Amino acid sequence: MEIMATTSEHATGKNDPKYFYFVDGEKFDSDDEFTTGAIIKSRLPDAKRGYALYLEGRGNDPDTLINDDTSVSLEKENGPKRFYTVPSASFGS
Numbered sequence: 001m002e003i004m005a006t007t008s009e010h011a012t013g014k015n016d017p018k019y020f021y022f023v024d025g026e027k028f029d030s031d032d033e034f035t036t037g038a039i040i041k042s043r044l045p046d047a048k049r050g051y052a053l054y055l056e057g058r059g060n061d062p063d064t065l066i067n068d069d070t071s072v073s074l075e076k077e078n079g080p081k082r083f084y085t086v087p088s089a090s091f092g093s
Contacts, residue, residue: 019074021081024048030074038068040083051085 019030021040028043041049053066058078066072066083074081 021074021083023053023083024085033075034071034073036068036072037066037070040066040072041068044085048085051087054084054086056082056084
């Protein structure tokens with residue numbers, strides 16, 4: 001009977017994360033509908049945590065800078081949310 005319960009749980013997706021998104025092409029899972037820029041960055045490699053984070057715009061919508069305190073819904077709108085990072089620019093030292 002335990003096998004059936006496990007199969008049933010898998011079939012209903014109870015153990016699967018509800019939401020997912022991509023950062024620089026890498027997939028991340030989340031059980032929460034909302035996240036923040038800080039949470040997203042905390043899951044990135046150390047070298048990228050200080051980078052600027054952008055949410056790709058859909059169609060003709062511009063890309064959006066996501067600050068650490070910016071709340072983002074992970075609800076799919078024509079597909080999962082896609083983010084990318086950009087290193088800080090330092091001109092002339």
